[in-house]
Amino acid sequence: MACDNDIQLYAPDKEQADRAAEAAISEVKRIEARYSRYLDGSVVTRINQAAGGAPVLVDDETKSLLNYAEICYQQSEGLFDITSGVLRRVWDFKSNEIPSNTSIGGILGQIGWHRVEMHNQYIRLPVVGMEIDFGGFGKEYAVDRAGAVLASCGITSAMINLGGDLMVMGPHPDNSPWRIGLRHPRTDSVLLATLPITAGAVASSGDYERYIDFEGRRYSHILNPRTGWPVQDGFQSVTVHAPSCLVAGSATTIAMLKGESAGLSWLENLGLPFIAVTAKGAICSALANDDQENDWRNG
Numbered sequence: 001m002a003c004d005n006d007i008q009l010y011a012p013d014k015e016q017a018d019r020a021a022e023a024a025i026s027e028v029k030r031i032e033a034r035y036s037r038y039l040d041g042s043v044v045t046r047i048n049q050a051a052g053g054a055p056v057l058v059d060d061e062t063k064s065l066l067n068y069a070e071i072c073y074q075q076s077e078g079l080f081d082i083t084s085g086v087l088r089r090v091w092d093f094k095s096n097e098i099p100s101n102t103s104i105g106g107i108l109g110q111i112g113w114h115r116v117e118m119h120n121q122y123i124r125l126p127v128v129g130m131e132i133d134f135g136g137f138g139k140e141y142a143v144d145r146a147g148a149v150l151a152s153c154g155i156t157s158a159m160i161n162l163g164g165d166l167m168v169m170g171p172h173p174d175n176s177p178w179r180i181g182l183r184h185p186r187t188d189s190v191l192l193a194t195l196p197i198t199a200g201a202v203a204s205s206g207d208y209e210r211y212i213d214f215e216g217r218r219y220s221h222i223l224n225p226r227t228g229w230p231v232q233d234g235f236q237s238v239t240v241h242a243p244s245c246l247v248a249g250s251a252t253t254i255a256m257l258k259g260e261s262a263g264l265s266w267l268e269n270l271g272l273p274f275i276a277v278t279a280k281g282a283i284c285s286a287l288a289n290d291d292q293e294n295d296w297r298n299g
Contacts, residue, residue, distance in 0.1 A: 003139075003163025009150060010157040010173055020153035024146040028162065031142040035065075035134045037085065044134055052128035057121055065134065065141065066123060072137070072250050073113045079257035080250065081113045083125075084225035085133030093210040093221050104228035111225050140203055140249035143167050147245075164204060167245050171198040183208075185236035185277050192237070192283075193275060201245035205252035206237030206277075222256050234259035236277040240267070248272075 007024055011017035037044045047056045058066070072080040086107055090099040110130045117124040125132070134141075139162050146160045147167045157170040159178050168178045177196035184190040185208045195202060207220030211230075219230045238255045242248035251270055255263035260278050267274045268286060275285040 005162045007146070007150075007161070008159045009155050011155060016154065020150050020155045023153055024149045024160065027145050027149045028142045031138065031145060034062075035138050035141075037131065037133050037135070044132060047123055047125065048131040051125035051130045053124075055117065055119070055122035055124040058123055059121075063121055065137075066118060066132075068137070068246070068250075069113065069132075069134075070118075072254065076254040076257060078113070078226065079224065080136065080254050081111065081225040082132045082134065082136060083111050083113050083116065083130060084223060085135060086110050086129070086131050087223050087225075087228055090228070091221070091223065093212055096212055096214060098212065098214050098219065108228055111228075136253055137246055137250050139163060140165050140201075140245040143201065143245035165201075165245050165249055166203075167201040168197050168199055182239055182275065186281070192277065195239075195241065197241060200241055200243055201248045202239060202241050203245055203248035203252050204237055204239040205249075205256045206235070207256075208237065222253070224257065231257055231259060233279050234263060236279060236281065238263070238267070238276045239274060240270075241273040 005028070007021055009017060009020060011020060033039060033041070034043050036042050037048065039045060043058065043062050047058070050056050069082045087104075090103045090107055110127055115126055115130070116132070117126060143160050143162050143165050144167065146162075147158075147169055150158050150160070150169060155169065157173060159169070160167045166180065168180075171177055177198045180195040180197060180202055182192045182195060182204065184192040185206045205222065207218055207222065210221035212219045222231050223229065224231055235256055238252040240248045240251045242251060251267070251272065251274075255267050255274075255276065257263075258266050264276065264284060267276065273287050275283065277283055
């Protein structure tokens with residue numbers, strides 16, 4: 001998953017705790033092996049290598065994830081597009097260089113979920129060089145699956161954290177909530193807020209993990225698939241609390257892609273608790289209850 005991950009859980013004895021943790025970790029590794037575009041044997045790699053050629057047969061799990069990608073594409077009006085990962089060929093966020101309009105324009109023809117052909121259990125990428133990338137929701141799906149595995153092992157109190165995308169399964173044994181600290185998008189040593197939760201998932205998106213500062217402007221890794229350029233003048237960060245991590249993660253990403261005005265409307269219409277920091281640093285939130293609101297705002 002290319003990030004720091006941890007699982008905290010309570011169990012009656014060490015044997016059950018070890019068994020449950022090992023099962024959850026194995027499930028996360030299974031998902032990475034199946035869906036990472038970096039691994040030669042993954043389903044995603046197999047689909048991408050066939051671009052421009054024959055359709056590829058996929059299993060039910062993969063088909064359901066592709067269907068979810070379609071839903072996100074429709075809900076975001078085309079902004080959440082799992083074919084846009086090819087933009088990494090021109091955007092190097094480890095450098096301080098901005099790609100040219102020509103280089104970006106040269107790759108836009110390989111982007112577009114609307115081009116993808118899906119029939120029953122088959123998928124075909126019609127353009128040579130086209131790719132799909134589950135990076136926009138694969139880690140969040142792994143969080144949900146790890147939670148399901150823990151539950152099947154009899155665990156009723158746990159927290160799964162894969163690189164900041166997390167799920168809480170029940171309160172601590174003393175019935176107290178788990179307290180989730182949200183980092184400030186501009187000041188590493190400061191918490192933006194603290195969220196006490198006893199169930200559900202929390203995911204965040206922001207412009208602070210991977211970006212390029214160039215001539216006084218920040219270019220984040222959240223790229224508009226229509227233009228090939230980073231989203232500008234929207235949010236510094238968005239955090240959502242949802243029943244599943246898959247929903248929380250895609251909601252934050254779509255909000256970031258939509259920008260401040262449309263993004264806030266999107267979040268409000270979802271009806272899920274959220275906290276967002278605008279490009280100018282204003283904090284906007286919709287919360288589940290007054291106690292939670294105090295924790296969000298006081299940090």
